Amino acid sequence: MAATLAETASAGQMKMAESSGRGGQLAAWVTAYIGLGSNLGDRLAFLRQARFALTGQALRVTASSALYASEPVGGPVQDDYYNAVVAVTTRLSPLDLLAHCQSVEMLAGRERQQRWGARTLDLDLLLYADLELALPQLEVPHPRMHQRRFVLQPLCDLAPQLIYPRLGRALSELLVELPDTPWVRRLQSQW
C-alpha cells in the first residue's frame, strides 16, 4: 500500500494541489482513504450505501476495514457511531473527491444542523496520496484523524505502516499512543 502511494504521489501532486475542482479527471490514479461514520437511523445500511455510491467511473473502492462501533466525541448527547474506513483508487482531484463525498452524504439525507451532531452519514477525506493541503474547505490529512481512535483503528486495518505526512510517523505508532477512551469496539470484519 505504501509503495502505491509513493508511486502515485509525486506524479500528480502538483496538479492535484492546483485543482480548482472543476470536474476534470487526473491522468494518474491515486490512493486515498475515506472515513465513514453514521449514528442516526440504520447505521450499517448507510455505511453500505456509501461504499456503493462512492464507486463510479473515476473511483473504485479497493479495500474496506472491519466495522466498528464507537462512543461519540464532542457535540450533544447522541447514539453510538458505526465507523469504518475504505481505501479507494481515484482520478478525482482532492476537491472533486470532497464534493463527491458530500453528494453521497446528501444522498443519505445528511443534514448539517449542529457541529458534531448526530448524522446519517459522515464521509471524511483522511489521506490523499501523501498530499498536504490546507484550504478553507479542505484540509488533508484530515486535521483531527491522528487523535481519533475511531479513525485510526479502522485505518490501521488497511494501512498500519503508512506514514502520516505531517508527523512523519507510522499510523500504527500513533494508534498505540491513543487512550482507550472514548471507546471503540470492533463489531465484524465483513460488512
Ligand code: ADP
Ligand atoms: P465533521 O466531519 O468535522 O464532523 P462536517 O462533516 O460537517 O464536520 O464537515 C465540516 C466541513 O469540514 C466540511 O464542509 C468540509 O468542507 C470541511 N473539511 C475540511 N477538511 C475536510 C476533510 N479532510 N474531509 C471532509 N471534510 C473536510
Ligand code: MG
Ligand atoms: Mg465530515
